[in-house]
Amino acid sequence: MKVFLISDISDIDGLTPVILSELAFEDFDYHLLHVTKLDEYLKEKIQEKFFDDYDKVFLTDLCMSREMAEEINTLSWKDKFQVLDHHYRNLELNQYSFITVVDERNGIHESGTSLYYEYLLKHYRNEFLMKNSVSYMVSLVRLNDTWEWKKFGVEEARYLPILLGYYGIDFYIQNYVDFLKKNKEFYFTKAETILIDTEKRRIQEYIEEQKPNVIFKELDGYRVGIVFAELYRSELGNELAEFYRDKVDVIMIINLNRSLSFRGIKEDYDVASFASLFKGSGHKLAAGAPLPDGLKEKIVDFIWKEVQAS
Numbered sequence: 001m002k003v004f005l006i007s008d009i010s011d012i013d014g015l016t017p018v019i020l021s022e023l024a025f026e027d028f029d030y031h032l033l034h035v036t037k038l039d040e041y042l043k044e045k046i047q048e049k050f051f052d053d054y055d056k057v058f059l060t061d062l063c064m065s066r067e068m069a070e071e072i073n074t075l076s077w078k079d080k081f082q083v084l085d086h087h088y089r090n091l092e093l094n095q096y097s098f099i100t101v102v103d104e105r106n107g108i109h110e111s112g113t114s115l116y117y118e119y120l121l122k123h124y125r126n127e128f129l130m131k132n133s134v135s136y137m138v139s140l141v142r143l144n145d146t147w148e149w150k151k152f153g154v155e156e157a158r159y160l161p162i163l164l165g166y167y168g169i170d171f172y173i174q175n176y177v178d179f180l181k182k183n184k185e186f187y188f189t190k191a192e193t194i195l196i197d198t199e200k201r202r203i204q205e206y207i208e209e210q211k212p213n214v215i216f217k218e219l220d221g222y223r224v225g226i227v228f229a230e231l232y233r234s235e236l237g238n239e240l241a242e243f244y245r246d247k248v249d250v251i252m253i254i255n256l257n258r259s260l261s262f263r264g265i266k267e268d269y270d271v272a273s274f275a276s277l278f279k280g281s282g283h284k285l286a287a288g289a290p291l292p293d294g295l296k297e298k299i300v301d302f303i304w305k306e307v308q309a310s
């Protein structure tokens, strides 16, 4: 069986399905992308008949638009696709046979990785997938992605994104494929523990540095705290939302090289619906959106004008 995986490039929840696929399948290829690029990518690849080479195409931690799903639904081979997603705004797409979206089940929030792992265990169970090391890593990813680690006090769930930051995507994947094949139990090595401790200190310093830089605004009934940052968006967003709890309902992080991120900690404020004002989407407490077109050029123009006026 030849398998193709399309998954979200932006965090460990999107990357871990690649690792799991390496454990589950012998003949396997993948492509990582940002969800905003997914429709375009699918359209192109369907036109090229790219998927003809594959028996199964998984999409994890992301979902196509309704229009795209509608288009795929007309294909005779649509059930070659299997979407496993947990973004609750896509729940209504469950009507399609090839889409499964689960946000919460029995009080537990799912993640792309946990849904994919469950699917693999059900259909492609093997000795690798059944290892404790694998199921433990999957649980860390889920706790991290849903931010439930805070509730359960599982500090270790913070560590995988830290290592991803150090290793980069390709090495992170290869490292954990090898590790999980070799080890029955999951653990962080001595060297990794040193990296993690150092990084934890740096994250805390970075957050402290950003606290006084927050710009306060209001939009659509939301009180917004805005910061410019490129690093540690989840840690930063959550901690700032906590720190400014009385002043803001949502934290907006502007990463000029990537995207807008939104983080909240209040159940009554839907961060994903706030993100939709910026053509974004996500979860109730964590969401993202693309940068406005031409933003960098506008910033440069603004700086130029200031200089010329002076």
Ligand SMILES: [Mn+2]
Residues within 6 Å of the ligand: 013, 014, 061, 086, 111, 112, 145
């Ligand atoms: Mn996710």
